[in-house]
Amino acid sequence: MNDSNARIRLRVSNQKAYVWDVDDIATLRSKHHICGVLTGTLPHLSQQNVFLGVPLLLLPEEVVLLIEKELAVLVDDPSAHHAPSPSEIAKWNAERQRSVQEQAALAGAKEAKEAGRGMTEAAIQKRKEREEKRARAKAQAESSLLPQDTPIELTPTLPPPRPSTPSTSTPSPSFTYTLPIPASSSGYAWYDPGHDTYTTIAAAQSAGVWAYPATLYERARCAVFRDLWERGYFLGVGIKFGGDFLVYPGDPLRYHSHFVATVIESPVAALRPMEIVAHGRLGTATKKAHLLCGWDDEKKEVSHLSIEWAGFG
Known part of the structure; x- marks a missing residue:
């Protein structure tokens, strides 16, 4: 490409x-x-x-x-x-308003269609007017916003008490809601x-x-990741299973991982026997094989060695 x-x-x-x-x-x-x-x-x-x-x-x-x-x-x-210019802001607001109106019209048409033939034409027209009024109010509120995540502060008033409820002298509380409206930046002149x-x-x-990558270990991780990827595997984060990567035979939404991969940055890197035992036992306990992946920075080669826990006697 x-x-x-x-x-x-x-x-x-x-x-x-x-x-x-x-x-x-x-x-x-x-x-x-x-x-x-x-x-x-x-x-x-x-x-x-x-x-x-x-x-x-x-x-x-x-x-x-x-x-x-x-x-x-x-x-x-x-x-x-x-920073966008005033003309770019006006164009963005106009596009948002048109998009809101189109979505409201589509939603109204879908609801009217789903309502079926049981509704009268008067009821359908009344619902359509309600939806258009709601869309106009929403579009008018959004048209005054800048194309950033600008909050809208709304101060709703509580409805008056019912006649059966005794009135009190305590003032009605007010609430402030912050509604962030995200603005897409891709495709506009200011991006x-x-x-x-x-x-x-x-x-x-x-x-x-x-x-x-900036270090030998990071270069080794990239090389191991690429080698396993080229073999057709899917890879994910393996820290929860004591390794660097989880290696899947297919999409993780359909398959469990078969290997837990640990990256060894050099052929002469020290690896304690206790680490080998821990990797083997943990891999077997989680029904996986542990994969030791070595990287030779001079030869630019990746090698793999799998270990599993086995019983003796």
Whole structure:
């Protein structure tokens, strides 16, 4: 893939690479065996520790692999933004208002269709007027916002007490709600990644946007990750099982991992017998084989050795 415009954009902030486009996330997982970790929250979902949303945070080894395979580019996301002009703000507000009205119209049409033939034309017209009025009010509130996460402060008043409730002299309390409205930056004139896009790791490191890998151990992790990835495996974080990576034979949503991989940065690195015993017992206890992955920085070769616990006598 030689065209950098066709590659997936990895937006870098604070030395971390994120993917915000849902289609790119699906492409990474289905075509390139790159899973990452979803880190965003989902509205109206209480169990945020179970189900998460965009953005997708990539492991540094995944980032290096995608750049070296010419599948993605690095974008210095903070530098790609600039302050919008008044005309750009007006255009953005107009587009948001039109989008809100279109979505409200589609929702109203869907509800009317689902309501079926049992509703009279008068009832359908009344519901349509309600939806249009709600959409106009929402669009009017949003049209006054800048294209950042600008909060809206609402101070609702409590309804008057019922006749049967005795009145009191205590004033009605007021509440302030902060409603952040996210604004998409991609595709607008104030977001221009053209001069802040890097197609190689070396270029991104020279610009100070990306620093990984910087040590022998980090280079070993990247080499081991690439070797296992090229063999067709999916890889994830392995720290909860005492290793560097979890190695899956297929998509982690369908398969359990078969190996826990530990990276050894040098052929002459010390490995204590107690570590071998611990890796073997832990791997067997979790129904996995432990994979010792060695890296020879001089020969640029990766070697693998699997260990399993076995009974004696």
